[in-house]
Amino acid sequence: MMKRLPSLLDFKKGHGWFVSHPSFSIWKGVAVAGLIAMAATFLSEHYGAPTMLFALLMGLGLGFLGDVPSLEPGLVFSARSLLRVGVGLLGAQLGIEQVQSLGVGSIVALSALVILTLACGIALSFAYGRRLAFGLLSGGAVAVCGASAALAISSVLPTNPSRDKDTVLVVITVTVLSTVAMVLYPIMFQALAFSESQIGFLIGATIHDVAQVVGAGYSVGDNVGIIATVVKMLRVATLPVIVFGIHFLVGNGQRGATPFPWFLVLFVLLALVRSVLDVPSAFLQTLSGLSQWMMVAAISAIGVRANLGAVLKVHPSFIVILVVETAFLLLLGIVAATLLIQ
Template structure:
């Protein structure tokens, strides 16, 4: 067993070391220049994209961008207080479910308009409405087999990753321009950005409070993934029995939030785990930056791009209209 663990560590060591160095550099620059560490991590990581396909680094990059990200998000539950939930209210939380359904309907309509069909509409809209690339892969797994399904999924993953990266940088500026406070900005970031990593990065680039709220709202969207997967399965395959479960990091987020609010986590332990969560997230964003290829993003088919951009703008529009109309 020890030999197996050592072997896995050796495989992942190069990539993990690389992104840890990038994360440390990003933190240093953030502390000295006042800009968000997440943004520095993303930009520095992108400068090292040429290493992403080197097998010395690839396993560690994948581990950091996926497993460490999810672990860090799961630990964020320690920072979610009942007061945070009450500050949002049940109405906005229910509205997030409405945003998801509306985006799904918009995506299906756009897909038929461009001659892509129901399957692609659900694939693209689900990725935009819920959690980006992760949702795209999950939904693709329950769609009926088709010769170009893998290609469709690849383009959707590339597209939503690109849009999420752009949103991570642009949305905080947009919401500040609109005069949004931390609560409003956090809600909107969690309700509109596709991938979990970029939601966390964008939220914490505004403030700690905005980061926590954004993560909570994003977890509400992620929790709807099994529901959407069941709808897809029923639509295409009938009510066949397939295992559909909540993502483990969502379960972890809920569990840590319950433990923290019940007073079962000592303050010292909570502080250590909170710092660990922050480092995991910065490291994950660094890995995401290394894995991001602008050249690949530019090769997305125009029709795919139009559908994904339209869905993204639709989701942004209804979320902003809701917040401005409600006065959250």
């Protein structure tokens, strides 16, 4: 006998197939993350502060929503799946021509800066009695591309009660440090009488987040802005290598291990497609905007799911590690610019 189709009354009472379907419960949490992302974007456009910082702070402020069972599946989906796809879509922003324009010396120097900064993060983490995972998370965020790198690395770390808390702390700290650097570094580099090429290299090599690199570079001049952006994108190009390495080092074969990071394959494929084919700029901008939205929604969900009380009680040594890593990267960048860039 054929089953009766759900009526409008069934739907209103919450007993219809649509309301009870698992995918609907996922979309409720996704909708919450999306609304926070939209609000954060609006505030960022009107007040000039980083979108991810607004999203994270708003998510933390709405932490009580993390205790709503019906929202949990969608928040988890946003914090993990949306995040990974968003990172994968970042590959559309990278072209081989950007890498080739730097020259061999700059490429070698930037690769060394990334590796040494990551090593510094690991060493500091052990020195302060912290876990390897925090050293990889903080060192990778400072070495590569700030909040985006922190989110990508977090997605391949083994499941741990402190993972979301550490991610929130790293995102907040590197975003604040990057914003401060955006204002102070151009003034400092000009005061040190560096050339335009050196300033562009330094801004791209030492400021964490892409948006702040662009802002700092173009505040000096168009040529500096172009150089800084290209240098920064080369740092971004190391992201899949770093995340793959971390996955196989600590995220594989352990309790709570993460699945193979296929989203990084998407990153590499998009970068290759952009390098080989003449992809319309409008399409690349669409992918870039979609990537940004997914990562903002992901950090919103992470903020909601994080324990704000635990984040506020974090030991000062966690922040000290990030500050020292930032100073270490700055010092290395100045040495490299002095020796290699004219």
